[in-house]
Amino acid sequence: MADDRAAATASGTATPPDGQWPLWEVFLQPPRGAPFEHAGSVHAVDAESALQNARDVYARRGEAVNIWVVPTTAITASTPDDVGPFFDPGNDKPYRHPQFYSVPRGVRVY
């Protein structure tokens, strides 16, 4: 247990100052091998209980065949300030899109 706690601290999941247990983000893989999708978050003191809580909260009705749990602190997210520089430039540079180029004759388009 002491080892678990040390490990949790090392991975940035120590009990935060608000007194709640550390937060974990939950990703589910739907049946048939579709990509993992973010489902929500759970509180838990370690990875095993985060996995169990994720199963109980998000996957008890057959929604998933696989679960990932990730310490929320391990996620680096873009911020609203990034919206302009990150996501805007795409559309005014149409040559960046493959549709900009006409397909040569003789190439089959699927």
Added chain:
Amino acid sequence: MPRSTTSPVGRPVAPPAIAANTRPALAQYLLRLGDDRLVLGHRLSEWCGHAPILEEDIALANIALDLVGQAALLLDLAGATEGAARDGDALAYLREAIDFRNVLLVELPKGDFAFTIVRQFLFSVAAYYQLEGLAASAHPDLAGIAAKAVKETRYHVRHAGEWVIKLGDGTQESHGRAQSALDALWRYTGEMFLADDVDAALVGTGLVPDLGTIEPQWRAQVTDVIERATLTIPPAGYMQRGGRIGRHTEHLGIMLAEMQILQRSYPGAKW
């Protein structure tokens, strides 16, 4: 609970080729299995809205629903085997405490969180090995129910086992509460493995596993987790018994009064 006369797999419930003299023992055995789960499921459901954190609230409610679901299937099958025109609902809601056949362990009040978790662990490990044996039963409907239930129970063991270790090897407070729970509950564990004439009548038929083979497996797994939790197994002593023949603690009647009040007050009520 479904009132149909077919099993979950759609075959007629009336079991094939059960010798007439084994039938009462089998009905009794199924009643024991079903009552253990119905009573423990109800005790767990008492945590709904009261568990320490939201995630655990949902987990305990899930386990309660698993157990009540198992009870519904087993009591329906018990009723069909008994052949006295009682279905699972009649068995669950219209019997007195003296007619229930659950072990005393499951009817004790839910106590604190440590008590609930330690009890769940002690019960689920035994249930797991018993269901594993029952999944190989010569009785196809019972084998089918057990095969489904054993998967659920495996998760219950994992969930409760992790908690026992966390509580036992946690703070001084949680360790003390877990040890008190273990001390209070230990004397109720022996009844789960107490074989009587009901078991004796069935073991040779290939319908049910021998309880004598389950206890060592239970003891090994329980000892392992208790040690990892830095808890101490109480010294061997007198084991409580009586639930299997209808001699219950005063707690069961109070629980049933709450569980059964709707059907008792409005017989046949549905919604």
